[in-house]
Amino acid sequence: MSAKLTILGSSGAIPAYGRFPTAQYLNIQNTHVVIDCGEGVQMQLMKYQIPIHKIDHIFISHLHGDHYLGLMGLLFSMHLHRRVNDLHLHSQKGLDEIILLQLKYSRSTLHYNIIFHSFNASEIQLIHEDSVMTVHTIPLIHKLSCAGFLFREKTKPRKINKEKLKEGMLLQHIALLKTGADVYDHEGKLLYLNDEYTLEPTPSCSYAYCSDTAWNEKMIEQIHGVDLLYHEATFMEDEKDKARETLHSTTAEAATIAKASEARKLLIGHFSARYRELEPLLQEARDIFIPTELAIEGNTYDLSA
Numbered sequence: 001m002s003a004k005l006t007i008l009g010s011s012g013a014i015p016a017y018g019r020f021p022t023a024q025y026l027n028i029q030n031t032h033v034v035i036d037c038g039e040g041v042q043m044q045l046m047k048y049q050i051p052i053h054k055i056d057h058i059f060i061s062h063l064h065g066d067h068y069l070g071l072m073g074l075l076f077s078m079h080l081h082r083r084v085n086d087l088h089l090h091s092q093k094g095l096d097e098i099i100l101l102q103l104k105y106s107r108s109t110l111h112y113n114i115i116f117h118s119f120n121a122s123e124i125q126l127i128h129e130d131s132v133m134t135v136h137t138i139p140l141i142h143k144l145s146c147a148g149f150l151f152r153e154k155t156k157p158r159k160i161n162k163e164k165l166k167e168g169m170l171l172q173h174i175a176l177l178k179t180g181a182d183v184y185d186h187e188g189k190l191l192y193l194n195d196e197y198t199l200e201p202t203p204s205c206s207y208a209y210c211s212d213t214a215w216n217e218k219m220i221e222q223i224h225g226v227d228l229l230y231h232e233a234t235f236m237e238d239e240k241d242k243a244r245e246t247l248h249s250t251t252a253e254a255a256t257i258a259k260a261s262e263a264r265k266l267l268i269g270h271f272s273a274r275y276r277e278l279e280p281l282l283q284e285a286r287d288i289f290i291p292t293e294l295a296i297e298g299n300t301y302d303l304s305a
């Protein structure tokens with residue numbers, strides 16, 4: 001599994017029925033990322049045996065407490081575990097102030113550096129890129145300025161067709177073939193035609209995390225064809241007025257976005273504390289978009305499945 005998502009918190013606004021506020025953990029080819037940090041996030045990371053020291057990037061969608069109040073505890077625990085690697089924190093302006101103030105009044109100097117990266121949630125921005133993936137913001141509609149995140153795995157190297165491997169083929173030739181290039185000798189004579197020696201790469205995955213948002217059809221084009229779409233579904237359709245008032249979405253709206261964007265799968269979450277049972281929410285979404293699942297704490301979803 002090259003990309004997998006684990007749900008750490010699925011509750012909206014307040015914890016309810018054992019459900020924690022929003023937090024998720026994404027592992028793409030051993031790049032470890034946390035998305036939103038609701039209260040209790042570090043307890044959840046420990047419970048599901050996720051290596052805290054390997055997390056190098058944290059993305060915070062907006063500054064409502066249920067999406068970041070677990071962050072400070074996690075940052076302090078990283079310090080107490082003697083973390084030394086830089087930690088990249090991607091958020092809107094303001095979170096840097098909130099963190100620095102808490103460090104100031106607790107007279108703490110962390111063993112590691114937090115690198116703050118701020119983004120403008122009102123536009124699509126490339127906010128991170130490394131050798132395995134890119135991350136873009138997804139502008140959302142909410143009471144506070146809020147962004148989702150679109151994670152796209154980069155194209156992987158072509159696979160060598162082992163049946164075609166020849167004696168005398170050098171490692172550098174193989175490396176070149178994996179990039180998709182043909183291999184020539186010093187005189188410019190063709191040695192290996194790429195098509196003959198390689199196979200298509202393993203498909204790359206994509207994940208769209210759409211945190212708190214009202215109905216927002218603008219995102220459809222940007223997230224078109226994603227492997228997995230997480231879309232909040234705070235309310236059922238009969239509470240549509242409440243969704244309008246609080247700038248959240250209903251199950252049917254989440255499913256309609258998934259259908260229109262031709263996502264392969266939909267995960268719904270950020271459930272209101274009014275719902276003890278989640279099965280009715282799932283049914284309502286599945287009436288519109290069959291491949292829908294509930295975001296359940298501790299469950300891991302394979303992006304390539």
Ligand SMILES: [Zn+2]
Nearest residue numbers: 062064142212
């Ligand atoms: Zn919110």
